[in-house]
Amino acid sequence: IDCAKHRSVDESEGRLWAESRGFLYFETSAQTGEGINEMFQTFYSAIIDLCDNGGKRPPSSMGVGFTKEQADAIRRIRNSKDSWDMLGVKPGATRDEVNKAYRKLAVLLHPDKCVAPGSEDAFKAVVNARTALLKNIK
Structure with missing residues (x-):
């Protein structure tokens, strides 16, 4: 982990990409070697587990704990250019349309779930976008 170096890919974006595709994510440093042993230990354990299970992944390692829909929504929100885009509604949407879009995203992305x-x-960001939009809708 070379904190002084500029990152090409944001850590959370890299983690999201890897985990949404069923891969593990590791923070490592070629300069200091930090994280390398942990990464190889994890890979080694995974290979042993595969061998012990006849080449099949053990059931406990199958899921990453979130859906592609959640990962896509997070990515879309991060890349949105304004509050309208963030909620996926057209400029000029009604209060009901804004609230409906907000509820859908809130259920999908609530940190408890x-x-x-x-x-x-x-x-x-979704909460803030809803608040900002509702202030401007009469």
Whole structure:
């Protein structure tokens, strides 16, 4: 983990990408070697588990704890250009449309229900977007 270096990919974006595709995510440093032993130990254990299970993944390691829909929503929220885009409604939407879009995202991304990396920040952004939009709708 080279904190002084500029990252090409944000840590939470890298974690989200890896875990949404069923991969593990590791923070490592080529410069200091930090995280390398943990990564290889995890890989080694996974290989042993595969061998012990006849080449099949053990049932406990099958899921990552969140859905592709949640990961896609977080990514869309991060990349949105304004509050309208964040909630997925057209500019000029009614209070009911804004609230409906908000409720759908809130259920999907609530931190008590969603363990995807970035879900807490995405949830806060959705709450703020709803508040901002409702202030401007008469």
